[in-house]
Amino acid sequence: MTQSRPTMTVNPLTISNSETVAKRFPGVHVLGVKLSFETLTNVSWEAEIEQLHQRWIGKSRSDVLNSVKQQPYAEFMTALGLKVKKNPPSVANLITRCLTNEAPRLPRINPIVDAVNVAALQTEVSLGVFDAACVEGELQLSFSRAGESFLGLGAEKAEELADGLMVLRDQKKILSIFSVRDSQAQAISEKTKTVWLLACQVPGVSRDDTVTGLMRAVHNLEMIRDKHD
Template sequence: MYRQIKMSPQVETHLDGVKVYGLHLHLTPVDPDAKLEFKKEWDEIHSKWRGKTKAEVASEPLMAAYQEFYQRIGLNPKKYPPSVQNLIQRFFIKEDLERLPLIHPIVDAVNVAALQHLVPLGVFDAECVIGDIHLTFTQGGEPFQGLGESELEALSEGLLVLADDDKVLSRFCYRDGESQKITPDTHTIWLLGCQVPGVAEDVVKDSLAAGLDYLNRGYRCEKQLISVD
């Protein structure tokens, strides 16, 4: 059901025990006028984390596993917490749920699943992809336009990126690219989940399944077959 995303030999060697699983999906709205809501799920997440300190959130075993992964790819998890930890600490430890991290129904569905399972999930518009996707390290100088940025930047050497056959799509687990963002015109997506040491494969796949279930509330999701060399 899930495809394992290819990695360069260098990534496989340096990040032993890390695997990325994905679903390539075509989405058709069930009712274009309906609004996809997750109030019950947001409230449940808030109830679980309300009143916790940032330190208590960070000490959860799954959070710690992804912090270790961040360190392995050269990121400081105290300065740049993994995405699930960051969302919980920003929105859900407060006594009152003052606002929600709402972006787009597709992204919101995936974020709910990630927050429930404590596994960072990624979703992006697959129409931007040329060829196949894979994980690799930058050689240095690759152009990349980060989400929300108006200009391209040249990436330094040795950064872990998700790329296609033509370009860098994201700094993996750190920053998405402008070209792949979910928009109202998005119809085909990649949904990704990352397994790291200390996190069981089933936990990651269960989180992906939950994301698919939430997407099914508002979309008819058809799995797209990708030829693999």
């Protein structure tokens, strides 16, 4: 495996919450850092995935949702009116798809996405990574308005959102349904050079744990930076 360099020192920013979000959910925050890359190298995450697989093999979806670190996200999704079996928290969904079957399987998407997905599995903190060039203006955590358009990653067509879903947006569009699904609009590609790396904190998840998840992702991203850049 590629040897890591010392993880860069970063100071996470707290993304602003709308007035309504701040009033209704004072324990909810998104922490973020902006990182740049020149060239990337592929890293095999097989050893990390195999170690994680030993913990989750044979577990049911309910086992995952009710686990110590995933239960706060599941309870928060329920408090927002979401059905967690239909729209599970992102990390619980990743664990269920990748680690509970007989053979572990981490879909290889892009070196950046893969590194962040592994960090999410390692720390069980809900993480996201956006192509910063596709983000217009400031980020904010707010609620959706009925009829707003959202094209989720992997979706064939956009959907109209219901009123009152917690979303992360920029000045022009919705970027993600909070801790559930990201938009196609800011998807990482082979042309991505700068990213927003984000971590979601909900009631029951401490800021320290959220920062740990973010820093693990930074560490993993350092591992894929080409040693000769």
